[in-house]
Amino acid sequence: MLAGRRIVLGITGGVAAYKAAYIARRLTEQGASVRVVMTPTATRFIGEATFAALTGFDPIVNLFGGDDPSPHTTLASWADVIVVAPATAATLAKLASGESSNALVATVLASTCPVVVAPAMHTEMWEHDATQENLTTLASRGYEIVRPESGELAGGDVGIGRLADPDTIIETITRVVASGPLAGVHVIVTAGGTREAIDPVRFIGNRSSGKMGNAIARVAAAQGASVTLVTAADDPDISGVVAVRVESADEMAEAVWSRLDTCDVAVMAAAVADFKPEKADTTKIKRTSGLPSIQLVPTPDVLQGVHESPNRPFLVGFAAETGTLEDAAAKAKRKGVDLLVANDVTSDGSGFGSDTNEVTFFYSDGTSKGLPLLDKDDVAKALWEEVHILRGAG
Numbered sequence: 120m121l122a123g124r125r126i127v128l129g130i131t132g133g134v135a136a137y138k139a140a141y142i143a144r145r146l147t148e149q150g151a152s153v154r155v156v157m158t159p160t161a162t163r164f165i166g167e168a169t170f171a172a173l174t175g176f177d178p179i180v181n182l183f184g185g186d187d188p189s190p191h192t193t194l195a196s197w198a199d200v201i202v203v204a205p206a207t208a209a210t211l212a213k214l215a216s217g218e219s220s221n222a223l224v225a226t227v228l229a230s231t232c233p234v235v236v237a238p239a240m241h242t243e244m245w246e247h248d249a250t251q252e253n254l255t256t257l258a259s260r261g262y263e264i265v266r267p268e269s270g271e272l273a274g275g276d277v278g279i280g281r282l283a284d285p286d287t288i289i290e291t292i293t294r295v296v297a298s299g300p301l302a303g304v305h306v307i308v309t310a311g312g313t314r315e316a317i318d319p320v321r322f323i324g325n326r327s328s329g330k331m332g333n334a335i336a337r338v339a340a341a342q343g344a345s346v347t348l349v350t351a352a353d354d355p356d357i358s359g360v361v362a363v364r365v366e367s368a369d370e371m372a373e374a375v376w377s378r379l380d381t382c383d384v385a386v387m388a389a390a391v392a393d394f395k396p397e398k399a400d401t402t403k404i405k406r407t408s409g410l411p412s413i414q415l416v417p418t419p420d421v422l423q424g425v426h427e428s429p430n431r432p433f434l435v436g437f438a439a440e441t442g443t444l445e446d447a448a449a450k451a452k453r454k455g456v457d458l459l460v461a462n463d464v465t466s467d468g469s470g471f472g473s474d475t476n477e478v479t480f481f482y483s484d485g486t487s488k489g490l491p492l493l494d495k496d497d498v499a500k501a502l503w504e505e506v507h508i509l510r511g512a513g
């Protein structure tokens with residue numbers, strides 16, 4: 120559920136800082152992109168090199184002197200969630216008062232995303248009115264507090280103040296970033312138009328931009344789904360979406376079919392070629408060789424393959440029609456989809472590459488519902504609402 124999510128991990132100067140290495144490791148293992156911000160004091164407890172190795176990126180410790188002239192605002196706008204673990208009493212005080220005198224606090228203050236803090240300190244520091252008042256302030260601002268546990272503390276003392284179990288912190292992060300009506304749902308979306316090679320420089324393609332599929336993937340991720348986008352267009356780099364780039368119908372079929380065992384809903388929004396050249400030349404066909412004759416053969420039917428799979432997920436198909444949607448109801452039945460989204464690509468505002476779309480939903484019982492011309496993001500929201508109802512969760 121964390122795949123593709125963007126997480127800033129803030130580390131402060133307490134003994135439990137070493138546990139942040141485990142948190143960074145587990146988050147990256149689950150496919151999250153992790154960037155670390157450390158207070159200068161944190162670097163006295165654990166080395167920057169550890170986090171560089173675990174995340175693939177140098178931690179930010181200083182606001183000045185690095186490649187980025189404004190690292191705190193860059194990270195703040197990039198993050199889906201910021202986690203401060205461990206959070207010292209000093210950092211809680213700075214966060215509560217807004218005293219952004221280091222890169223970590225500045226990043227939190229510059230952000231609008233959810234913030235999770237996991238305090239760790241000696242019992243007396245934890246129970247001090249100052250700390251408790253700061254926590255009350257942070258909680259009232261919507262910060263998610265992962266309370267410390269009782270147990271052995273540094274120096275052999277026993278009491279409350281030990282950093283919460285790192286797995287509990289990770290569960291909280293997961294809940295915070297992957298919440299919404301699609302939480303826990305695995306989704307595959309296809310997008311873009313496939314390209315069928317004629318020779319190394321030429322292909323048979325179509326006008327699909329991938330915008331509709333991208334919008335469907337973006338809305339699903341925002342509603343908490345784990346999303347894999349199999350795309351024949353450019354990787355749109357959407358937070359929470361794992362993109363798999365493919366070129367041809369064969370590659371798209373392989374990418375989709377091989378992932379069905381973990382898929383709950385498949386939305387086939389790509390424009391997949393129906394035919395491909397029987398054989399692609401390995402060298403560029405020359406004009407001087409005369410007019411080539413290209414024999415076409417059928418491509419794999421990606422949608423059909425999903426429908427016939429023993430792991431068949433809830434299946435949404437797309438039909439790009441020209442002039443009339445007359446055939447769409449029959450297509451919905453023939454293809455065995457649970458929902459068919461049809462549009463007339465020749466009508467104003469519904470063509471390939473546009474930011475809007477006017478679609479009609481066709482259901483497996485032969486009924487249909489037309490939607491007005493909408494932004495593709497709004498079409499995507501309507502689609503997910505429909506899927507939610509049809510899957511019986513609504």
Ligand SMILES: Cc1cc2nc3c(=O)[nH]c(=O)nc-3n(C[C@H](O)[C@H](O)[C@H](O)COP(=O)(O)O)c2cc1C
Nearest residue numbers: 131132133134158160161207208209210239240241
């Ligand atoms: C050995 C040692 C361990 C410490 N452990 C903690 C701790 O667990 N929690 C805490 O709030 N402060 C702890 N402190 C105090 C902080 O390091 C100190 O308040 C520092 O200013 C925190 O800075 P920072 O929040 O910017 O990282 C410790 C200090 C030392 C010397």
